[in-house]
Amino acid sequence: MKADDLQALKDAALTDACAAQTVEDLEKIRVKHLGRKGLLPEIMKSLKDADPAERPAIGRIANELKQELASLLESRRAAFQAQTACQTQAFDDTLPGQWRPLGTRHPISQIIEEAVRIFATLGFTVADGPDIETEYYNFDALNTPGNHPSRDTQDTFWLESGELLRTQTSPVQIRVMEEQKPPVRIIAPGRCYRRDTTDATHSSNFHQIEGLYVDRDVSMADLKSDISYFARQMMGPDVKVRFRPHFFPFTEPSVEYDFSCHVCGGKPALAGRGCRLCKNSGWIEISGAGMVNPKVFEKVGYDPETTTGYAFGMGVERIAMVKYSIQDIRLLYDNDIRFLRQLSG
Ligand code: PHE
Numbered sequence: 001m002k003a004d005d006l007q008a009l010k011d012a013a014l015t016d017a018c019a020a021q022t023v024e025d026l027e028k029i030r031v032k033h034l035g036r037k038g039l040l041p042e043i044m045k046s047l048k049d050a051d052p053a054e055r056p057a058i059g060r061i062a063n064e065l066k067q068e069l070a071s072l073l074e075s076r077r078a079a080f081q082a083q084t085a086c087q088t089q090a091f092d093d094t095l096p097g098q099w100r101p102l103g104t105r106h107p108i109s110q111i112i113e114e115a116v117r118i119f120a121t122l123g124f125t126v127a128d129g130p131d132i133e134t135e136y137y138n139f140d141a142l143n144t145p146g147n148h149p150s151r152d153t154q155d156t157f158w159l160e161s162g163e164l165l166r167t168q169t170s171p172v173q174i175r176v177m178e179e180q181k182p183p184v185r186i187i188a189p190g191r192c193y194r195r196d197t198t199d200a201t202h203s204s205n206f207h208q209i210e211g212l213y214v215d216r217d218v219s220m221a222d223l224k225s226d227i228s229y230f231a232r233q234m235m236g237p238d239v240k241v242r243f244r245p246h247f248f249p250f251t252e253p254s255v256e257y258d259f260s261c262h263v264c265g266g267k268p269a270l271a272g273r274g275c276r277l278c279k280n281s282g283w284i285e286i287s288g289a290g291m292v293n294p295k296v297f298e299k300v301g302y303d304p305e306t307t308t309g310y311a312f313g314m315g316v317e318r319i320a321m322v323k324y325s326i327q328d329i330r331l332l333y334d335n336d337i338r339f340l341r342q343l344s345g
Contacts (some may be wrong), residue, residue, distance in 0.1 A: 142311070191205060
C-alpha cells in the first residue's frame, strides 16, 4: 500500500459518505471502512510490510481516514435522524382523517328528476324558459290582460325594464307552441316567483312543473288519466286523485287537483288526534290544470277548431311536502344538513 493510494481511498470514502442518502447507506460505508473486517484494520495490519519511508505518511493518512470518516458519518447520521423527527412531527398518521361529507341531491331536485322520468314514459320531453319573463309571455299570451283580476293574486317582482320574474311556468307553454307545430308533449320544471309573504306553506320563490299536451282529440279524460298515473308513480299505488272545478284564464274548463293525504292515508279521523299535514281534510292541493283555452291557441297561431290540448302546473314543494311529510316549506330552503340528510336519495 502506497501513501498516494491510501489518500485516494480516503478521498473516495469521504465522498461516498457525503453522497449517502440514508442511514443504512452510512452504516454500509462505516462497516466497509471502519468495521472489524473493514479496510482500515487491514491497512494497519499491512503497515509493517510497507516501505519504511512511506510508513509515517501511511499511518497519518490512515488515522485521518478513521477520524474524519467517523465524524462525517456521525454528523450525517444525526442530520438524517433530525429530518425524520421533523417529518414525523409534521405528519402524525395516528390522527383521524378529515371528514368530507358526501352531498346529496336536494329534495326539490329529486322530485323534479322523478317527475321528468315519469312523464318521459308517457312521451314527454323537457322544455325550458327564462326566469325573467316579459309581461306578454307571463300574462297577455295566457289570456290574462292587464285589467284581469287574476293578475292581483300573482303579483311579483318587476324589473325597471318592464320585465318580471315569472309567476308561473305557464309562459313556457307559449314559447314552445310558438316554436313548433302540434303535436306537442312537454314538461317544463323551473323556478317561479310571487310577492307572497313567507309562512309554513308559502315562499316568494318556489318551483312548478308545467305540462302541455296538444294534438287532435285530446280530452279531459287524457288529463285525468295522465295526472292519476303520475300520482301513483310518484306517491305509491294507493294514492287517490280528486279534481275540482276551478278557473284559470288560459284553460277552459279548468280544475284544481288534490292528492289524498300521504300521512293519514286520506282518513284523518283514523289518525288519532287528526292530521296536521292535510289539516283534517284528507286531501292536499297539488295545483291547477285544464283544457287549453282556444284563445291561447289563437295567440300562437294554432287552429282552435282542430287543435285540442291539456295543460297542468304542479307545485314541486307541495309534492315534496306530501311525499316526505314535511310540515313547513321553509325547511326546504334552510339548507340544514340534518334535515336534508334524512331525505337523501
Ligand atoms: N299556472 C297556474 C298556476 O300557477 C297553474 C296551471 C297551469 C293551471 C296550467 C292550468 C294549466 O296557478
